[in-house]
Amino acid sequence: EPEVTQTPxxxxxxxxxxxxxxxxxxSNHLYFYWYRQILGQKVEFLxxxxxxxxxxxxxxxxxxxxVERPDGSNFTLKIxxxxxxxxxxxxxxxxxxxxxxxxxxxxxxx
Amino acid sequence: QxxxxxxxxxxxxxxxxxxxxxxxxENTAFDYFPWYQQFPGKGPALLIAIRPDVxxxxxxxxxxxxxxxxxxxxxxxxxSQPGDSATYFCAAxxxxxxxxxxxxxxxxxxxx
Numbered sequence: 001e002p003e004v005t006q007t008p009x010x011x012x013x014x015x016x017x018x019x020x021x022x023x024x025x026x027s028n029h030l031y032f033y034w035y036r037q038i039l040g041q042k043v044e045f046l047x048x049x050x051x052x053x054x055x056x057x058x059x060x061x062x063x064x065x066x067v068e069r070p071d072g073s074n075f076t077l078k079i080x081x082x083x084x085x086x087x088x089x090x091x092x093x094x095x096x097x098x099x100x101x102x103x104x105x106x107x108x109x110x
Numbered sequence: 111q112x113x114x115x116x117x118x119x120x121x122x123x124x125x126x127x128x129x130x131x132x133x134x135x136e137n138t139a140f141d142y143f144p145w146y147q148q149f150p151g152k153g154p155a156l157l158i159a160i161r162p163d164v165x166x167x168x169x170x171x172x173x174x175x176x177x178x179x180x181x182x183x184x185x186x187x188x189x190s191q192p193g194d195s196a197t198y199f200c201a202a203x204x205x206x207x208x209x210x211x212x213x214x215x216x217x218x219x220x221x222x
Contacts, residue, residue, distance in 0.1 A: 031208060048209050096208055097142055098209075101153035103152060
């Protein structure tokens with residue numbers, strides 16, 4: 001059973017729409033991360049979350065992005081107004097240094 | 111200074127051969143160096159990791175060699191198998207932040 005489960009596996013959305021990507025850790029990780037990977041490129045850090053607070057965010061993580069842990073278990077990434085260039089695989093990772101990556105959500109913005 | 115440079119971009123090895131992937135970094139504050147394996151359509155999976163207080167770490171067929179003075183580290187896959195065909199990423203992180211900075215990735219193909 002994977003340590004981190006992400007839903008949905010694939011999301012297609014219209015440009016300008018809001019999307020919410022979800023992550024459920026199996027174990028009680030204190031550290032969470034969101035990364036993205038544009039097709040064929042390297043994995044890029046978006047934001048880290050420790051003890052229910054954002055601990056660091058990258059320059060990619062601008063005002064259109066937000067993260068929450070609404071119920072103490074699920075961990076969500078929200079993109080408020082999607083752009084074409086947001087199309088990518090989004091990975092949630094749990095554990096210190098993000099040892100456990102989820103399978104990812106493929107976001108396609110059309 | 112946050113970059114991690116990885117080479118080669120792609121690598122083709124015969125079954126049973128040794129695959130070697132190299133990474134270099136600039137930031138001497140990095141203190142954790144993992145390697146991830148990624149199959150198409152899957153998330154990166156942690157393969158092996160090293161800290162700079164050791165020069166080598168081995169787990170099964172996978173070995174990390176670390177050269178602190180040269181600021182380089184490499185992954186060696188011994189007795190490479192077709193099932194090892196995947197994209198490999200090196201990464202690095204520094205305290206107190208634990209975000210990973212990834213290399214560009216190496217697409218490894220092991221021919222039968």
